[in-house]
Amino acid sequence: MLDIKYLRDNLDTVAAKLNTRGGEFDLTGFSALDEKRRDLLGRVESLKQKRNEVSQEVGKLKKEGKDASAIMADMRQTSDEIKSLDAELAGCETELRDFLMGLPNLPHSSVPEGRTEEDNTEVRKWGTPTEFSFTPKEHTEIATALGILDFDAAAKLSGARFSLLKGAGALLERALINFMLTIHTTEHGYTEILPPFMVKDTACLGTGQLPKFGEDLFKIEGWDHYLIPTAEVPVTNIHADEVLSLKKLPIKYTAYTPCFRKEAGSYGKDVKGLIRLHQFNKVELVKFATPENSYDELEGLLNNAEEILKRLELPYRIVDLCTGDIGFSAAKTYDIEVWLPAQQTYREISSCSNFEDFQARRAGIRYKPEEGGKPRFVHTLNGSGLAVGRTLVAIVENYQNEDGTITVPEALRPYMGGLERITVLSD
């Protein structure tokens, strides 16, 4: 959520910045609504002041045994007036709040301007696309042939966009989770969190998934709970409605969770394989930082995510998302894209964002700058470190051998009981 005072004073600037995102943002209704609110507020507050004063007077009169029925009758009217004005004000504030909650964050000045992903800028590349002496196959084909991935079974159980891993496939997924968490906790200084996988709507409102993107969330029927679309939601909201002490910042959390997404509107996209599923695993990195440090922390978070790919020796590149491509809540986002040889392309495997105070304002996450200082909103950041399923895809494709087996990346072997090569699962 944007700062209403800032919006009030910089309406044109805000409109211009929002429009670089590509949508058409109509802020004309805002000023009228805002003025109406302040007008109502002024009127109702002066009536309340009067009521408070007169009520005290009534108390005094009664104590002295005098008659107060005349002013009491008068106040009854004032009270009714307050009631109706209060109702009008509440309606106005709801409208204003809904409007503000529906506005996306302002892109940071460093974000490249552009409409589509074509306009994203490549920041750097690491490694070189894997070379093969044969034509590399696509991950579904390899893993299915090895018997470690069974889409038919998943479809039987749950339909399209679900997966089922078996044997070394399941072990590989589990090892990746463990590997990532271990590095982030022991080497990068993150505290591991294992949060609930279902959250209340307030949590989704806090991070920005609601109210606008409810159609992509799985809601529990008959209950005010949602399956989390990312660990960002529960982990960021850990500190909702809190005032953190400066000494604690930055706070760094990492969490493994499954993620559940309806993928509404992505029909026909990535229908095959493990790339786009209704349920996938992810290790997330979340930070709470001061406004002064948040962009340094973003670089650090990005490096922490990159480190996983370096250890796994998977080629990747970093992309600075343009204004038209960053998400609703983000002020700036870097994507990490891993090389997938079968498609001869880089595919997103992580998204690292600084949300500045956008989520903090919604969720009420503040910190006390110094002794005596007023609480300020923190900056929140998060990024995948990494999407586990897509990492598995990258390993299967980049480490495939001509005979259809998969070499296990060296860094991962300790997490897989020393296994060096995945061969056909016999059972």
Place this chain on the structure above:
RNA sequence: GGAGAGGUGGCCGAGUGGUCGAAGGCAGCUGCCUGCUAAGCAGUUGUAGGGGUGACUCUACCGGGGGUUCGAAUCCCCCCCUCUCCGCCA
């Protein structure tokens, strides 16, 4: 699921229809005092939103939402959460 108890400021904890943003204590801050430490004395310390250039001022906030009343932390209704006991369960 059944039965009880409770949710008050950073924390502990009083409170009752009216002068209660809320006693008292702790913690914090500021002075004073003491050779240091400790103690002592005095003052001060919440959040949000309006108005004003400003000193300042008003409104709201005692788990949340409704209601009664001239007036609600206090009375009534609904909901949420925590704790204890019973049942059930991984």
